Structure formats: C-alpha cells, structure tokens
Amino acid sequence: MATPENTVSKLEKPDPQIRIGIDEQDRTQIAEAMTRLLADTYTLYLKTHNFHWNVTGPHFNSLHNMFETQYNELWTATDEIAERIRALGVFVPGSGKQFSELSSIAEETGIPDWESMLRQLVEGHEAASRSAREVFKVADEANDQPTADLVTERMTHHEKTAWMLRSMLQ
Template sequence: MNRIGLDEEAASQLIKGLDTLLANYQLLYQNVRGYHWNIRGDKFFELHEKFETTYTDILTKIDEVAERVLTLGGTPSHSYSAYIETSSIKEHTGVHDGMTCVSGLLAGYQTLLQLQRELLSKAAEANDEGTVSLLSDYIASQEKEVWMLSSYIA
C-alpha cells in the first residue's frame, strides 16, 4: 500500500495515466491561449472572452491534475518536450478563424473526455475516490461544454 492506502501498482498506473492527461491538458491550454490571442473576424469579442474563460479553467485543472499525481506519490512531468511527446492533442498553430478555433477546442475536449473516462474506470477499480471525484467533475463540465460549443457551430 502507498501512503494514502492504495495499492502501489494501481497507484503507479494511475500516476502514469494522470501524467498523460496532464500533457494533453498542457497542449490544449496552449492551443486555447493561441485561439484567444489570434482570433479575428466578426465573432472576435465573444470568442476572445470565451477562450479566456476556457484557458483559465484549463489552467486550474492542470494544477489539480499535477497535485493529484503528487498525492498518489508520483512526480508530474513539467517540460513542454515531455508534453509534446506524450500528448495525443497536437499543437494547433496559425489559426485565426473562429469556427476553426472552436472545432479545435471541441477536438481537444473529445480527447480529454476519452482519457478521463479510461482513468475514471481504473481509479474506480483501485478504490481511488479522490481521482474518481476529480475526473467525474471534469467529465460533467466538459460534456456540457461540448454540447454548448457544438450548438454554437451548428
């Protein structure tokens, strides 16, 4: 058992999965910062504000995921080279069109949701209520974001 009473091997697998999630959050965060900075066109004001709200939320989640890795006894990755190597989300650069930015954000959320559901299942099997709670909250809020963003571009 580790220091919080979880099986060492299960905790190790969760740490690895959370670190992968962290890498994906970092790439999505940087993409959304780019959308915020570079958006142009008739939807500028509403999307500029939306992207700022979104990257602020993602930044909070980045910190929470990294702290969960630490709580489980791991060390979170903290270099962009590691994030780029690990992340399924790729850099989305040179984008200025609002609908392209929103589509990029939706694709990022879809990746996060898939990763989080997989981790949620593993955390539940390991009786890791802390990780389950964290991921459940993320999934619920991101599913709503996907619905709203999908409605926006429909």
C-alpha cells in the same frame, strides 16, 4: 500521442512509503493515466490561450472572452491534476516535450479561422474527456475515490464545453 514507452513509470516510480490504501502498482497505473490527462489538459490550455490571442472575425469579442474563461479554467485544472499525481507519490512531467509526447491532442502552430478554432477545441475537449474516462476506469478499479471524483468533474466540464462550442457551429 501517448504510447506505452512514454509512461510515468519510466520517469519516476511512486514513493513506496506512501500508505494511503492504494498499493504502489495501482498508484503507478493511476498516475500514468493521470499524466496523459494532464498532458491533454495542458495542450488544450495552450491551444485555447493561443486562440484567445489570435481570434478574428465577426464573433471576435464573444469568442475572445469565452476563450479567456476557458483557458483560465483549464489552467486551474492542470494544477489540480498535477497535485493529485503528486499525492499519489509520483513526480509530474513539466516540459513541453513530455506533454507533447503524452498528449492525444495535436498542437496548433498556425492561425486558423474562428470556425476551425471552435472545431479544434470541440475535438480537444472530447479527447480530454476520453482521457479522463480512462483514468476513471483505473481509479475506480483501485478504489481511488479522490481521483475518480476529480476526473468525473473533468469529464463533466469537458463534455459541457464541447457541447457549447459545438452549438456555436450549428
């Protein structure tokens, strides 16, 4: 789970020569929040890919295919988030250890049944949506429309996916 000690500023300060209309302190705060969203997204990607490989049961085919669509979208999202962090002039963490320390989503090392997989993914998408909301607050305050736009898209995606997964459990 993310803690203040695990912030981006400990990893790397933003490039002070970047002059995009967002001061260095704001870029640092935005990048720190974005890094937590990146860690959540990457952890959710790994979990979804794991579930794609290991799902069993009466809904195997539909879940296997759905998980593939979801992990592909999450993979693309990790790149978009990381590239926005770099555009803010901050280096991006890229190790499993760093992501594990920063993520609010627990890893899954076992093989749960298909219903537990769906529940975990609902929880993961809801957590990622909450992380995106935190980024939005900081980005909006700093007048950073590109980041606000990116995380608005992420919230929309995570909330829709959580709803669809939740619906399969009813």
